[in-house]
Amino acid sequence: MYSLRRRSRRWIPLASPFLGCLFLYYLFAVHSLPHAFFSQTLVFDQQGQSNSDNEVRCPPLPGIENVLVVLKTGVTEVREKLPVHFNTTLKCIPNYVIFSDFEEDVAGVHVNDVLRNIDPVVKQTNPDFEIYNRLQQQGRQGLRPFDLRDDANTPTGKPNNPGWKLDKWKFLPMVDEALSVKPDAKWYVFMEADTYIFWANLMQWLSKFDARQPHYLGTETQIADVIFAHGGSGFMLSNPAMRRASDQRAAHAAELDEFVNIHWAGDCVLGKVLADAGVPLRFTWPLLQNSRLAEVDTLTTDFYRKPWCFPAVGYHHMSPEEIEFMWQFEQNRYRKTNDALLLHSDIFREVIHPQIELENPRNDWDNLSGEEHPTSRSFENCKTRCQKDLHCFQYSWRDDRCFTAKTPRLGVNSVGAQSAWMSDRINNTIKRMGTCRKVDWGL
Numbered sequence: 427m428y429s430l431r432r433r434s435r436r437w438i439p440l441a442s443p444f445l446g447c448l449f450l451y452y453l454f455a456v457h458s459l460p461h462a463f464f465s466q467t468l469v470f471d472q473q474g475q476s477n478s479d480n481e482v483r484c485p486p487l488p489g490i491e492n493v494l495v496v497l498k499t500g501v502t503e504v505r506e507k508l509p510v511h512f513n514t515t516l517k518c519i520p521n522y523v524i525f526s527d528f529e530e531d532v533a534g535v536h537v538n539d540v541l542r543n544i545d546p547v548v549k550q551t552n553p554d555f556e557i558y559n560r561l562q563q564q565g566r567q568g569l570r571p572f573d574l575r576d577d578a579n580t581p582t583g584k585p586n587n588p589g590w591k592l593d594k595w596k597f598l599p600m601v602d603e604a605l606s607v608k609p610d611a612k613w614y615v616f617m618e619a620d621t622y623i624f625w626a627n628l629m630q631w632l633s634k635f636d637a638r639q640p641h642y643l644g645t646e647t648q649i650a651d652v653i654f655a656h657g658g659s660g661f662m663l664s665n666p667a668m669r670r671a672s673d674q675r676a677a678h679a680a681e682l683d684e685f686v687n688i689h690w691a692g693d694c695v696l697g698k699v700l701a702d703a704g705v706p707l708r709f710t711w712p713l714l715q716n717s718r719l720a721e722v723d724t725l726t727t728d729f730y731r732k733p734w735c736f737p738a739v740g741y742h743h744m745s746p747e748e749i750e751f752m753w754q755f756e757q758n759r760y761r762k763t764n765d766a767l768l769l770h771s772d773i774f775r776e777v778i779h780p781q782i783e784l785e786n787p788r789n790d791w792d793n794l795s796g797e798e799h800p801t802s803r804s805f806e807n808c809k810t811r812c813q814k815d816l817h818c819f820q821y822s823w824r825d826d827r828c829f830t831a832k833t834p835r836l837g838v839n840s841v842g843a844q845s846a847w848m849s850d851r852i853n854n855t856i857k858r859m860g861t862c863r864k865v866d867w868g869l
């Protein structure tokens with residue numbers, strides 16, 4: 427059993443008759459940025475075994491030598507969230523770079539200041555750079571308690587959090603800095619410290635595209651009239667797409683600094699620059715999820731695709747413990763089966779479902795049911811209500827209130843809450859959905 431901490435956040439899906447489905451951006455985690463490049467040499471044998479570390483078994487990742495992984499973080503989170511990646515998800519990645527807002531070494535790896543080349547006038551005059559300038563002068567000792575506060579998200583992010591306000595400035599320089607780290611990469615994969623990437627799935631997916639063409643892949647999200655890839659879920663740019671974004675930025679530098687200043691989401695700014703440069707987003711949901719394992723809604727039918735037969739390429743909002751857990755799961759499974767492809771249905775069957783069955787009903791647990799029933803006045807009554815409604819898959823009782831949901835989710839620790847799942851209905855659904863004869867890449 428592993429425990430999950432609850433974190434408040436919201437994201438609101440928006441159905442559009444023309445575009446299928448867009449995820450209106452409601453939620454944005456705090457983070458930061460880059461400039462040094464770290465490389466390790468791994469040798470893969472024919473079974474895909476890595477010889478450089480007996481404990482880690484890297485699956486074959488064809489083409490990974492032509493990928494630069496860019497992990498964006500920030501000084502206020504880097505020590506807590508980054509080191510786990512070096513022991514897990516980055517173990518099999520030959521080329522990666524860490525971009526932050528403060529240059530330092532973390533767990534023996536160099537972390538770069540991705541803001542180093544921002545216009546000095548902007549840095550001196552824009553209040554977003556107050557924390558940056560303070561740390562440039564004083565180093566880490568310059569951090570103040572209010573910098574480290576974990577604010578709740580609002581519909582427009584965390585407007586009182588200094589690290590969060592600075593984060594939006596990292597997206598455009600990140601493109602140029604990544605190009606200078608590895609100018610000849612075919613693909614640039616962008617992730618954050620709480621993103622989890624399933625590398626074998628990612629490489630299979632990327633192999634389906636011609637990297638000589640401009641490509642922008644990510645989870646469709648919309649703010650006002652801009653459609654862009656949600657940053658925390660991970661997104662991918664081919665080399666020509668990177669160059670177009672870089673040229674577009676160079677041609678409109680001052681204008682774009684002002685645009686970043688008035689906007690609140692850096693991933694949206696990058697999406698606008700790419701769109702203006704003629705690189706539209708390819709809609710890729712549900713490959714990349716803006717959810718962590720506890721929140722993934724594998725059986726959802728609310729959107730334009732059903733996740734079941736899609737590979738899982740990325741999760742977001744993952745704690746270091748969850749990253750460690752998923753990595754161990756992937757490693758064990760690969761050792762046993764020699765198969766690194768993981769569908770959302772595999773994860774549901776092999777991870778989420780056994781966790782649900784472990785203890786059902788479960789105390790001090792919130793299964794994230796969202797539909798409230800004010801007339802249900804007890805846990806028992808909540809249960810009866812769920813039993814009577816054939817579409818109900820789980821229910822929970824918290825703060826003396828009853829909630830149900832039409833699909834099962836794992837959920838999180840929550841003191842005082844009680845949750846239960848309709849085991850027979852889940853089992854029947856798993857049986858009915860069956861095994862996938864064909865992998866769906868949404869292409």
Ligand SMILES: *[C@@H]1O[C@H](CO)[C@@H](O)[C@H](O)[C@H]1NC(C)=O
Pocket residue numbers: 509510513
């Ligand atoms: C990573 O592994 C090293 C060596 O096994 C260990 O000392 C360190 O604590 C680990 N760090 C994390 C964050 O797991």
Ligand SMILES: *[C@@H]1O[C@H](CO)[C@@H](O)[C@H](O)[C@H]1NC(C)=O
Pocket residue numbers: 783849850853
């Ligand atoms: C559903 O399946 C799980 C595991 O496959 C099993 O432990 C559980 O008893 C089943 N539930 C019902 C109601 O049959």
Ligand SMILES: CC(=O)N[C@H]1CO[C@H](CO)[C@@H](O)[C@@H]1O
Pocket residue numbers: 791792793794795796821822823824825827829840843844
């Ligand atoms: C009983 C319980 O914990 N209910 C919660 C389930 O999840 C929804 C959505 O996060 C919450 O609003 C409920 O309070």
